[in-house]
Amino acid sequence: MVASENTVSAVHAEDIAFARALHGKEIKSGLIANLKSKNADVHNVATDTYLKMWKKAESETKEDEDQRLDSYTKLVNSYYNLATDFYEFAMTDGLVKGWGTSFHFCRYYPGEEFFRAIARHEHYLAANTGIKKGMKVLDVGCGVGGPAREIAHFTGAHITGLNNNAYQVERAFHYAAKEGLQNQTNFIKGNFMEMPFEDNSYDAVYAIEATCHAPTFEGVYGEIFRVLKPGGNFGCYEWCMTDDYDATNAQHHEIGHGIERGNGIPKMRPTAECLQALKNVGFEIELHQDLADVGDSIAWYYPLEGDLRKCQTFRDILTTLAMTKAGRFTTTNLCRVLEKVGLAPKGTVETQKFLEVAADALVAGAQQNLFTPMFFFVVRKPLNA
Numbered sequence: 445m446v447a448s449e450n451t452v453s454a455v456h457a458e459d460i461a462f463a464r465a466l467h468g469k470e471i472k473s474g475l476i477a478n479l480k481s482k483n484a485d486v487h488n489v490a491t492d493t494y495l496k497m498w499k500k501a502e503s504e505t506k507e508d509e510d511q512r513l514d515s516y517t518k519l520v521n522s523y524y525n526l527a528t529d530f531y532e533f534a535m536t537d538g539l540v541k542g543w544g545t546s547f548h549f550c551r552y553y554p555g556e557e558f559f560r561a562i563a564r565h566e567h568y569l570a571a572n573t574g575i576k577k578g579m580k581v582l583d584v585g586c587g588v589g590g591p592a593r594e595i596a597h598f599t600g601a602h603i604t605g606l607n608n609n610a611y612q613v614e615r616a617f618h619y620a621a622k623e624g625l626q627n628q629t630n631f632i633k634g635n636f637m638e639m640p641f642e643d644n645s646y647d648a649v650y651a652i653e654a655t656c657h658a659p660t661f662e663g664v665y666g667e668i669f670r671v672l673k674p675g676g677n678f679g680c681y682e683w684c685m686t687d688d689y690d691a692t693n694a695q696h697h698e699i700g701h702g703i704e705r706g707n708g709i710p711k712m713r714p715t716a717e718c719l720q721a722l723k724n725v726g727f728e729i730e731l732h733q734d735l736a737d738v739g740d741s742i743a744w745y746y747p748l749e750g751d752l753r754k755c756q757t758f759r760d761i762l763t764t765l766a767m768t769k770a771g772r773f774t775t776t777n778l779c780r781v782l783e784k785v786g787l788a789p790k791g792t793v794e795t796q797k798f799l800e801v802a803a804d805a806l807v808a809g810a811q812q813n814l815f816t817p818m819f820f821f822v823v824r825k826p827l828n829a
Contacts, residue, residue, distance in 0.1 A: 456633050463610035466525060471618040475533035484789035491791030494522040501701035512710040513659040520657045523708025524609040526795045545619060546590030548653040549817045552742040557757045566594045569650055572822050573679030575599045579647040584636050585654020589616030596628045605631040637663045641671045649678045653817055656683035656709050661721035669725045675827045682819045684715040689814040699809045706802020715819050727823035736816040745810045748803040772800060
């Protein structure tokens with residue numbers, strides 16, 4: 445069912461007010477400009493809220509995990525209020541580039557630059573999901589709208605992005621306007637476990653590394669099934685643990701916990717659970733494949749390693765440089781100095797640190813084949829649903 449409008453509007457009004465108190469009303473570009481604009485007291489609240497939800501892996505209990513699952517909206521909102529600017533930008537304005545406005549990983553071909561690979565990854569999803577011109581399409585967990593804009597350009601479809609983080613929604617509108625996509629995109633603040641849409645509203649749905657933030661796969665997949673028209677496709681790149689992951693193995697558990705803590709995920713789940721959840725809510729599985737394990741000569745995680753030898757262009761070097769030891773050292777100490785002189789709020793260094801934890805855990809998980817950020821599937825809602 446569609447969520448109660450009165451309850452939802454009250455929650456969203458509170459989230460929007462908090463985001464504007466933290467980030468201000470103006471859209472800014474560059475890490476330093478964004479950090480400088482933050483309300484220090486509100487930023488402190490966001491930092492404390494997020495960090496208090498986590499303990500060290502060996503100290504975690506089932507109750508701690510259950511609490512994060514119950515509080516997933518607070519967990520994810522706090523995470524992205526802190527991490528969004530670091531995702532988009534790195535180190536200094538223009539000197540070293542961040543990940544851009546598409547918050548996801550991708551495969552790389554030899555000779556292919558970083559941002560071309562990112563776009564191709566989005567095109568691959570759109571093509572296999574069957575997105576075409578004139579379709580009404582939903583992007584679940586749209587971030588700041590990078591994939592929505594790229595897929596709108598690529599296919600000619602109208603893309604609606606759904607996102608529960610008010611700050612990211614405002615940035616998504618800003619970027620769409622800059623690209624002249626006001627009439628081909630829309631962005632809505634909403635909870636993907638209680639989507640504010642009627643049944644059978646969309647011709648196609650996709651999600652890129654977003655539904656892993658849900659407390660259960662069945663909950664979010666069930667809502668996607670509900671709003672998708674009969675016969676429509678849902679395509680997704682899902683974050684999962686692989687069959688090699690053993691939750692009783694202490695090292696594996698620490699890696700999984702690092703991925704969760706560093707990326708605002710209440711609980712990582714295996715690929716088998718993903719597929720079963722899709723079947724349980726009624727989807728017919730058209731295809732599924734772990735695209736992180738297809739023998740590529742360039743690993744999807746090379747930028748996180750800070751491996752400059754894999755960079756294809758000078759622009760790629762600027763993106764990867766921030767993840768080298770020197771880049772991390774510079775970013776952390778720059779944030780420390782900015783905090784001291786009052787140009788960045790307290791907690792900025794802590795944000796940088798847990799993002800480094802994220803990178804290290806993702807690389808370790810990938811190298812041991814315990815984790816994939818691109819378990820790819822396309823499923824169909826039956827015509828008689």
